[in-house]
Amino acid sequence: MKVVRILIPVLFGLMLGVSCSEKQDFEQLDDLEITPSYEASVFYIKAQESLINRISGLRFFSQDFNFDAFEEAFFANRVRSGVLTYELENTTSKPIEISLEFLDENEEVLDTEEFIMDAAPTATLIRDVAYGAAGKSLDFIRNTSKIRLIARNLGDNSSTSNLPDPAIILRSSAKFTLELK
Amino acid sequence: MRLTYSLILFGFLFSFGICAQNKQVLYDFNEIPQSLSLNPGMETDFKWYVGVPLLSGISGYAGSNGISVHDIFVDDGVDINVKVRERALGGLTPNDEFSATIQLEYFNAGFRASNPAIFYSFGGYFEIDNSTYWPQDYAALIFDGNADQLNRKFDLGDLKSRGSMVNVMHFGINKKMDRNLTVGIRGKLYSGIVDYNTTSNKGYLVNSLGENNRIATTLDADLMLRTSGIQALDEASDSGSSTNAFVKRAFFGGDLGLGFDVGFTYHLSERTSITGSILDVGFIYHGNDAKSYSLNGRATVEGIEINVLEDFGNLERDFWQDLVDEVEVLVPFETDTKSYVTFRPTKLYGSIRNDFGQSVGGGNGQLECDCTAGSTGGGELRTKYRNSIGAQVYAINRPRGPQVALSGFYTRRIGNILALKAIYTVDKFSYTNIGLGMNLQAGPINLYVMADNLLSYQNIAASNYASFQFGLNIISWGSTK
Numbered sequence: 001m002k003v004v005r006i007l008i009p010v011l012f013g014l015m016l017g018v019s020c021s022e023k024q025d026f027e028q029l030d031d032l033e034i035t036p037s038y039e040a041s042v043f044y045i046k047a048q049e050s051l052i053n054r055i056s057g058l059r060f061f062s063q064d065f066n067f068d069a070f071e072e073a074f075f076a077n078r079v080r081s082g083v084l085t086y087e088l089e090n091t092t093s094k095p096i097e098i099s100l101e102f103l104d105e106n107e108e109v110l111d112t113e114e115f116i117m118d119a120a121p122t123a124t125l126i127r128d129v130a131y132g133a134a135g136k137s138l139d140f141i142r143n144t145s146k147i148r149l150i151a152r153n154l155g156d157n158s159s160t161s162n163l164p165d166p167a168i169i170l171r172s173s174a175k176f177t178l179e180l181k
Numbered sequence: 182m183r184l185t186y187s188l189i190l191f192g193f194l195f196s197f198g199i200c201a202q203n204k205q206v207l208y209d210f211n212e213i214p215q216s217l218s219l220n221p222g223m224e225t226d227f228k229w230y231v232g233v234p235l236l237s238g239i240s241g242y243a244g245s246n247g248i249s250v251h252d253i254f255v256d257d258g259v260d261i262n263v264k265v266r267e268r269a270l271g272g273l274t275p276n277d278e279f280s281a282t283i284q285l286e287y288f289n290a291g292f293r294a295s296n297p298a299i300f301y302s303f304g305g306y307f308e309i310d311n312s313t314y315w316p317q318d319y320a321a322l323i324f325d326g327n328a329d330q331l332n333r334k335f336d337l338g339d340l341k342s343r344g345s346m347v348n349v350m351h352f353g354i355n356k357k358m359d360r361n362l363t364v365g366i367r368g369k370l371y372s373g374i375v376d377y378n379t380t381s382n383k384g385y386l387v388n389s390l391g392e393n394n395r396i397a398t399t400l401d402a403d404l405m406l407r408t409s410g411i412q413a414l415d416e417a418s419d420s421g422s423s424t425n426a427f428v429k430r431a432f433f434g435g436d437l438g439l440g441f442d443v444g445f446t447y448h449l450s451e452r453t454s455i456t457g458s459i460l461d462v463g464f465i466y467h468g469n470d471a472k473s474y475s476l477n478g479r480a481t482v483e484g485i486e487i488n489v490l491e492d493f494g495n496l497e498r499d500f501w502q503d504l505v506d507e508v509e510v511l512v513p514f515e516t517d518t519k520s521y522v523t524f525r526p527t528k529l530y531g532s533i534r535n536d537f538g539q540s541v542g543g544g545n546g547q548l549e550c551d552c553t554a555g556s557t558g559g560g561e562l563r564t565k566y567r568n569s570i571g572a573q574v575y576a577i578n579r580p581r582g583p584q585v586a587l588s589g590f591y592t593r594r595i596g597n598i599l600a601l602k603a604i605y606t607v608d609k610f611s612y613t614n615i616g617l618g619m620n621l622q623a624g625p626i627n628l629y630v631m632a633d634n635l636l637s638y639q640n641i642a643a644s645n646y647a648s649f650q651f652g653l654n655i656i657s658w659g660s661t662k
Binding site: 023024025026028029031032033034036037038039040041042043044045046047048050051061063065066067068069085087171172173175177178180 | 250251253254255256260261262265322323324325326327328329388391393394395396397398482483484485486487488489490493496499500501502
């Protein structure tokens with residue numbers, strides 16, 4: 001009985017003492033990379049042909065738009081690469097030139113993207129613009145505070161397209177990879 | 182070094198979160214007073230007992246049914262990014278749980294009434310418990326994002342987590358109704374120190390083809406996080422009075438609640454008995470320092486949308502800020518300080534036991550000494566046997582439905598000094614859970630030690646589950662007459 005009295009606590013102690021583990025390396029956490037990619041639409045602009053016809057001169061539209069999304073600290077500090085995708089559709093009867101200027105807080109032009117579209121009927125123009133290591137500088141994106149859209153009518157001010165609801169439409173989306181860790 | 186690793190891993194497991202612990206080794210271990218806390222209708226034979234303050238009952242448990250520390254951190258040369266992707270992101274589901282409980286009894290005592298059929302017990306303990314389910318779609322959003330996944334709905338309901346720290350004071354009455362039936366009830370007063378829960382979330386986030394623009398992003402959210410006590414302790418910590426704030430909230434200065442446990446033991450025959458108990462049927466009213474955060478609404482955005490013809494007279498406006506404002510109106514993030522009620526995680530135990538072998542204590546098996554392992558309390562003596570075999574069931578109410586464990590056990594009593602219990606348990610955490618419990622009675626000094634999932638001690642990092650219990654009491658049986 002005495003043996004049992006001694007043996008059991010010893011066994012328990014031993015069990016706890018010899019509980020072991022294969023070698024673990026918690027420093028691996030330093031190597032963990034969390035780099036998700038997020039995608040969303042950026043802006044959509046539609047200018048009808050009836051409006052274009054009413055404005056004389058080459059430049060029928062020029063407007064600055066505030067755009068703080070890329071400047072947000074969470075995004076700007078973590079973005080590592082990305083792609084802006086533009087989709088330009090022209091169903092008007094005139095060739096159109098679109099110029100997108102990315103401006104910083106001082107309204108300095110950081111980057112410009114230009115598109116020229118033939119008069120309808122013409123195929124939709126899709127353009128991917130990469131930023132980061134494989135493309136333009138990410139600083140253009142990080143420092144963008146405004147976007148200036150300039151549209152020029154390279155045709156006349158009287159013709160009308162036969163297509164329904166003729167207009168020039170610029171669609172865009174962004175896909176960016178962030179480094180969260 | 183190996184022990185150090187083990188301790189680190191225990192700590193790591195505990196950091197995951199908590200739920201109420203299945204104390205299957207302690208249950209129906211009649212020689213130990215703390216077994217009364219699992220079944221207030223347990224058969225008792227103590228005249229009185231007093232737990233050694235802060236040492237009478239210490240228990241801890243941590244479990245994760247889907248993944249272990251070893252799965253991610255083993256030093257096997259495999260890139261941790263591959264392991265996380267294959268074993269966590271690819272291997273876990275929203276039903277996989279990380280949970281843990283720590284319980285520290287600071288006082289526990291009991292005494293037999295002038296009517297020997299009645300035994301009173303009372304005491305108090307702190308309990309920290311937490312349960313978190315794997316937030317699968319949140320993890321997918323964090324690790325992969327939503328790019329190139331048109332029409333995939335990220336389920337915001339995957340976030341389910343709850344936790345609390347409470348001080349529980351209790352008083353129980355155990356009565357032997359007749360030779361075969363013993364019943365008991367225990368009233369509980371909860372003093373909530375900290376609570377948080379976010380368990381009823383709904384909604385989704387999805388990208389789909391836009392009507393105007395390339396992509397439409399829809400957020401349909403009904404999210405709620407309720408907390409209590411966190412702000413008070415945080416402010417107290419800033420002002421250097423966290424101990425005062427903790428003690429105040431622990432002793433009726435925080436959230437209050439009521440609950441009860443009930444249980445019974447019934448002898449089907451001289452050697453066969455069944456037991457059952459329901460624990461923590463109760464609630465806590467969180468009316469002191471409650472703070473809730475909610476995100477509720479639905480919005481679909483396709484970026485800044487400008488129709489030059491329609492907006493011609495208003496092109497100078499801030500389209501970006503208007504978009505942000507519109508989303509904030511449609512899906513407002515709000516905070517409030519409304520009180521709320523939480524229900525305690527109710528637990529159920531049941532068992533059937535058959536005693537066999539020689540009687541304990543010699544003679545006819547009736548106990549004639551002052552220190553004994555047996556269940557003769559209060560009245561007519563019942564023969565105690567050296568061996569018991571039986572089965573137990575345990576269930577607990579969890580946010581994603583009841584969690585059940587089944588156990589088979591064998592108990593061996595060696596004289597009046599030592600009782601050993603070996604138990605095998607199957608539950609969602611493990612199919613190889615073997616536990617051992619030991620109760621040592623050295624005169625009036627009672628010591629018990631228990632641990633389960635012992636096979637995992639070979640490589641504790643690979644374990645999905647680990648728990649322990651130990652305690653120290655002083656017990657008197659008085660004269661058995």
